[in-house]
Amino acid sequence: xxxxxxxxxxxxxxxxxxxxxxxxxxxxxxxxxxxxxxxxxxxxxxxxxxxxxxxxxxxxxxxxxxxxxxxxxxxxxxxxxxxxxxxxxxxxxxxxxxxxxxxxxxxxxxxxxxxxxxxxxxxxxxxxxxxxxxxxxxxxxxxxxxxxxxxxxxxxxxxxxxxxxxxxxxxxxxxxxxxxxxxxxxxxxxxxxxxxxxxxxxxxxxxxxxxxxxxxxxxxxxxxxxxxxxxxxxxxxxxxxxxxxxxxxxxxxxxxxxxxxxxxxxxxxxxxxx
Amino acid sequence: xxxxxxxxxxxxxxxxxxxxxxxxxxxxxxxxxxxxxxxxxxxxxxxxxxxxxxxxxxxxxxxxxxxxxxxxxxxxxxxxxxxxxxxxxxxxxxxxxxxxxxxxxxxxxxxxxxxxxxxxxxxxxxxxxxxxxxxxxxxxxxxxxxxxxxxxxxxxxxxxxxxxxxxxxxxxxxxxxxxxxxxxxxxxxxxxxxx
Numbered sequence: 001x002x003x004x005x006x007x008x009x010x011x012x013x014x015x016x017x018x019x020x021x022x023x024x025x026x027x028x029x030x031x032x033x034x035x036x037x038x039x040x041x042x043x044x045x046x047x048x049x050x051x052x053x054x055x056x057x058x059x060x061x062x063x064x065x066x067x068x069x070x071x072x073x074x075x076x077x078x079x080x081x082x083x084x085x086x087x088x089x090x091x092x093x094x095x096x097x098x099x100x101x102x103x104x105x106x107x108x109x110x111x112x113x114x115x116x117x118x119x120x121x122x123x124x125x126x127x128x129x130x131x132x133x134x135x136x137x138x139x140x141x142x143x144x145x146x147x148x149x150x151x152x153x154x155x156x157x158x159x160x161x162x163x164x165x166x167x168x169x170x171x172x173x174x175x176x177x178x179x180x181x182x183x184x185x186x187x188x189x190x191x192x193x194x195x196x197x198x199x200x201x202x203x204x205x206x207x208x209x210x211x212x213x214x215x216x217x218x219x220x221x222x223x224x225x226x227x228x229x230x231x232x233x234x235x236x237x238x239x240x241x242x243x244x245x246x247x248x249x250x251x252x253x254x255x256x257x258x259x260x261x262x263x264x265x266x267x268x269x270x271x272x273x274x
Numbered sequence: 275x276x277x278x279x280x281x282x283x284x285x286x287x288x289x290x291x292x293x294x295x296x297x298x299x300x301x302x303x304x305x306x307x308x309x310x311x312x313x314x315x316x317x318x319x320x321x322x323x324x325x326x327x328x329x330x331x332x333x334x335x336x337x338x339x340x341x342x343x344x345x346x347x348x349x350x351x352x353x354x355x356x357x358x359x360x361x362x363x364x365x366x367x368x369x370x371x372x373x374x375x376x377x378x379x380x381x382x383x384x385x386x387x388x389x390x391x392x393x394x395x396x397x398x399x400x401x402x403x404x405x406x407x408x409x410x411x412x413x414x415x416x417x418x419x420x421x422x423x424x425x426x427x428x429x430x431x432x433x434x435x436x437x438x439x440x441x442x443x444x445x446x447x448x449x450x451x452x453x454x455x456x457x458x459x460x461x462x463x464x465x466x467x468x469x
Contacts, residue, residue, distance in 0.1 A: 015455045019429060021436045044354055047362065049462040053430040054321045054361045055411050062319035062336055063329075067311050070340045074307070179409065 006033055014042040018050055058180070058199065065136075150232070157236055158196065161188045170251045172197065172272035177255070181270055183233070191245045193224065195235040195253075200270065202229045208258045210265055211237070213248035221252065223262040249273065284308060292356040299344065307344055314357065315340070318364045325368035325431050335367050369433030410468065417464040422457030425450055 007013070013030050016022040022030055033039055161167055166189040174181030183197035193211065203209065208228060212221040224244035227235045239245060240262075250273045254265035284305045287295055292310070299306035318339050322332035339360060342348060349359045415423060428439050436454065440447040 011459070012455060015458050016451070019436075019454050019458060021451050021454065045466075046458060046462055048354070048358055049465055050426075050430060050458060051358060051361045051365075052411050052414065052461065052465070053427065054317070054324075054365065056408055056415065057320055057324045059316055060320045060323050060329075060332075062315050063333060066315070066319075066333055066336060067308065070311070070337050070344075071304070071307065073337065074341055074344050179412070 006036060006038060010036075010039065011042060014039060014046055018043060018046040157192075158186060158194050158234065161186050161190075161192060161194055164188050164190060168247065168274055170272040170274055172251070172253070172270045174199070174270050175268050177267055178269045183270070185251050185272060187245060187248075187251070189245070191239055191242065193237050193239055193244070195227065195237075197229060197233045197235070197270070200229040200233070200253075202231075203255070206258055208256055209269065210254045210256050210262065211239075211244075212252045212254065212265055213239075213244045213246075214250045214252065215243060215246055215248050217246070218243070221265060222248075223265075224251075226256075226258075226262075293351050296343075296349065296356070300347070307340065310343065310356075311340060314360050317357070318360055321361060321364045322368045325365065325372060325433075331371060332368075335364060335371065338367055339364050365430070365433070372432065414461060414464050414468065417460055418457050419453075422453050422460070425454045426457050426461075429454060 007029060010033060013022065013026055013033070016026055017030055017034075162169075168187040170185040170187070172181075172183045172185055172195075178200060180199040181197060182199065183195065186194040186196070188194075195211070200209070208226045210226045211224040213224050215222055222241055222243050224239040224241060225237045227237055229235070250271055252265070252268050253270040254267060255269050256266040260266065283303060287298060287303070287306055287309045290298070290309075292313070295306045295309050299310070315336060319332050319336045322335035322339075323329060326332055326335070342363065343360070348363075349356060353359070418426070425439055425443070428434060428442070429436075434442075436450050437447060439445075439454075440450045443450070
């Protein structure tokens with residue numbers, strides 16, 4: 001058996017195929033070689049590689065109701081012709097062969113009655129399903145409204161603070177301990193601090209995040225307060241020292257035990273500069 | 275099936291491979307879908323959410339993907355893992371939905387996502403296996419230049435054509451093609467070397 005030879009640029013062709021950017025000429029060559037075993041293997045490996053982008057995204061939990069919805073949808077019967085309707089159409093040939101016109105009429109009446117009952121039953125079922133669905137949608141909308149109101153309340157202090165002149169904004173990034181964490185820290189002239197973070201986990205009891213200011217006038221970091229992360233990722237606090245508002249060079253967040261003294265911080269989880 | 279038998283069946287299924295669970299699903303063991311959902315729903319939903327930036331649409335895509343898996347015998351184990359199949363299907367369905375929307379609504383959705391993102395499931399600070407894996411993959415992505423990565427991310431998450439990427443980034447089409455191919459090859463080589 002003659003084995004098909006691959007062109008020198010076959011790996012580039014495989015890459016272009018996975019990315020969907022083959023030129024017309026390349027596409028012609030691709031069509032000749034696409035079934036080669038080495039090519040199939042290369043394409044599979046490149047697809048898996050491209051899917052790496054799906055593995056580095058933030059994870060979100062689907063709504064709890066979703067599995068139930070899928071189960072209900074899967075077990076819902078496919079729309080089919082109502083058997084009683086078939087009685088009205090298909091058996092007409094049988095009726096034609098029947099010599100007893102009266103029996104045929106009785107049968108037809110029965111079929112019509114059965115159809116009406118089935119249709120009414122189906123209508124009641126459909127209305128009941130629609131009602132259930134509408135109730136579920138109202139609940140979902142209600143939850144969304146509550147979430148939006150809560151979000152509005154949590155964001156209002158940030159907007160107010162940002163409107164104050166002289167407000168400093170620090171761009172925070174995570175250390176190796178929390179490398180996916182990011183966020184901002186807003187320090188107002190009214191000595192208010194707002195920390196807005198993403199991917200900073202909530203800590204269990206006994207642990208806390210501590211905020212420190214790196215001041216050019218001080219050799220040691222200045223302790224500014226402690227907090228835990230929350231679901232909304234918005235934390236507001238009043239610094240424990242007035243010095244924290246003296247235009248720090250950078251702000252740092254450490255992770256500490258709640259019982260640790262505030263004279264020095266634990267490992268740094270986030271830090272940022274203006 | 276009473277609830278006790280059902281729980282016991284569920285416990286048995288939990289220890290099976292994806293292929294065995296799919297076979298059980300084909301045999302009518304309805305608990306099998308619970309196990310597959312438990313394994314992959316978060317990944318499917320998160321990818322759809324990443325692409326569509328809309329929780330309701332991500333929910334619809336997740337339902338569609340699992341119904342396809344359940345009702346149509348579309349997955350072939352010879353063509354790759356179930357996870358890869360679900361990822362590819364989710365991306366494809368999400369991008370189809372994205373394309374059906376206008377560019378204006380796409381822009382609005384992405385803007386809204388910046389101001390109102392859903393709560394994420396956060397990896398704890400201790401090193402879970404999944405967290406480690408994600409960390410390794412993020413490291414692999416660091417082998418790409420920022421230009422290569424930007425083009426590949428647009429191609430993956432938005433599924434737009436290279437011509438559209440070239441217009442958006444104001445780069446010649448040839449540059450977009452060569453950077454995307456070079457980036458994907460580099461990433462492939464990096465992952466191969468780290469295995």
